[in-house]
Amino acid sequence: MEVYGGDVTVSLGYANALLVLAVLYLAWEQGYMLASRRTKSGKLLPGPSFAVPLVGGVVEMVLNPFNFWEEQRKTSFPGPSNLAFMHGPAHKAIRKSFLALFTRKALGTYVELQDGIVRCHIAQWLQSDSECEIRPFIRDLNAATSQEVFAGPYLDNPEEKERFSAAFMDMTQGFLAFPLCVPGTAVWKGKQGRLYIIGVLKRAAARSKLAMQGGAEPCCLMDFWAQRCLEEIEGADRAGLxxxxxxxxxxxxDTVMDFLFASQDASTASLVWLTCVMADRPDILAKVRDEQLRLRPDLNATITGDILNEMTYSRQVVKEVLRYRPPAPMVPQITQREFQLTEDFTAPKGALLMPSLIAASMQGYTQADTFDPDRFSPERKEDLTCQHNFLTFGCGPHYCVGRQYATSHLIVYLAILSMSCNWTRRRTQGSADDAKNWLYLPTIYPHDSLISLHWATGSQIS
Structure with missing residues (x-):
């Protein structure tokens, strides 16, 4: 009995010690969070007064993403191997290599590929006259476009292409799930999906290099980059480097995977917003159509890069969509040195900052909460006077290398959709006010996008 009692006493002693350590840790965690937010004057930066122990805001982000990101927006200050976190000579070298991917010739090639896929998908949508939630249809269109433009002829197996799309969806879902990576969870499936995609793209890169070495003409992004990489390899060999x-x-x-991920969710969100806003603003859509009829009298002809560059007003509309509803709510940044965030608070080197792109896009512009493409006209020039507030594609050394590609994709879609069909949007209680109720998946979408499309007869838009 005495031994048993002694064991109980020892066990209780351990339990009490662990409890004391846990309490001390939690107290330290809360104190550290508050101390990190304290300015030189002793004031606290805006933010929550309490952090959920151990997991921080993860629970709220999963259960109530709108409120989580809305609170981040309210308290924000505009202002590894993954490309987004690369720095130094390696980052400069790869950015220089990317110049070959977005030349006038390359972008023209991509535009013609985009044209064919957009026409094909819109034709499929119009086979049914019933109302639909347009978001999944646009997601499929965008996935098909990205895959064709980035890896084109090297995703030539139909089964592999279908599995590739499914794996990409698993990756996206993994970002929205509780962060637990064990077999069967969404995060685990997302990880497996990424591994599969990397394997496919690795084989595509090897095939592309062989094709370029054989003198083939580049027909996708992988080809343009393979061509450039072969030149860099040859130059290094000659220099003995x-x-x-x-x-x-x-x-x-790895890098093309980054491109795919960056283009998929962000562009899908912007395409959905573009479709919805044009349904709500027939006055602006009419101006887009006037421009299209002037530039493209033969609506069946493939859009070329040269014609796309003349679509001034359509480009203004697209740029305003990107400002009015930036697809990514924030872009994490790691400070490379001390960074003065406010007058009396300096973020230390190595701090993770998450500037709100949404908040930035609503500052500086004339009537910023109004959709107004004319703000980017040659007369008003708000793209110049407010350029520091347009952060949709980031800024600085990590400014999005694919911004021209993404913009072109949206313009091609708008050009073809505007002249192929008429469409309307049905509002629900959830979408009564698009400014207050968004979906985060993980980019922002309207609460719903219920669209009815109908064929337009020739160039006569009824």
Whole structure:
């Protein structure tokens, strides 16, 4: 009995010690959070007064993402191997290599590929006269476009292409799930999906290099980059230097994976907003159609890069969509040195800052909460006077390299959709006010986008 009692006493002693340590840790965690937000004058930066122990805001982000990101927006200050977190010489080298991907010739090639896929998908949508939630249809269109433009002829197996799309969806879902990576969870499926996609892209990079070495004409982004990488490898060999790290098949696959992820959700969200806003603003859509009829009398002809560059008003509309509803609510930044955030608070080196792109887009512009493409006209020039508030594509050394590609994709979609059909949007209680009730998936979408489309007869838009 005495031994048993002694064991109980010891066990209670351990339990009490662990409890004391846990309480001390939680108290330290709360104190550290508050101390990190304290300015030189002793005031606290805006933000929550309490952090959920151990997991922080993860629970709220999963259960109530709108409120989570809305609170981040209210308290924000505009202002590894993943490309977004690369710095130094390696980052400069790979950014220089990217110049070959977005030349006038390359962008023109992509535009013609985009044209064909957009026409095909819109024709499929119009087979049914019933109302639909347009978001999944646009997602499929965008996925098909990205895959064709980025890896085109190297995703030539129908089963592989279908599995590729499914794996990409698993990746997206993984970002919205509780962060637990064990077999069967959404995060685990997302990880497996990424591994599959990297494997496919690695083989595509190898095939592309062989094709370019054989003298084939570049017909997708992978080809343009493979061509450039081969030149860099040859130059390094002649100089007796190591081959650039970004020229390996694995590195190319990783980077194209980054491109795919960056383009998929962000562009899908912007395409959905573009469709909805045009349904709500027939006056602006009419101006888009006037421009299209003037520039494209033969509506069946493939849009070229040269014609796209003349679509001044359509480009203004697209740019305003990107400002009015930036698809990403924030872009994490790691400070490379001390950064003065406010007059009396300096973020230390290595701090993770998450500037709100949404808040930035609503500052500085004339009547910023109004959709107004004319703000980017040559007369008003708010794209110049407010350029520091247009952060949709980021800024600084990590400014999005694919911004021209993404913008072109939206313009091609608008040009073809505007002249192919008429469409209307039905509002529900959830979408009665698009400014207050968004979906985060993980980019922002309207609460719903219930669209009815109908064929337009020739160029006569009724």
């Amino acid at each position: 190591p081959q650039p790290g970004h020229t390996t098949d694995t590195a190319m696959a």
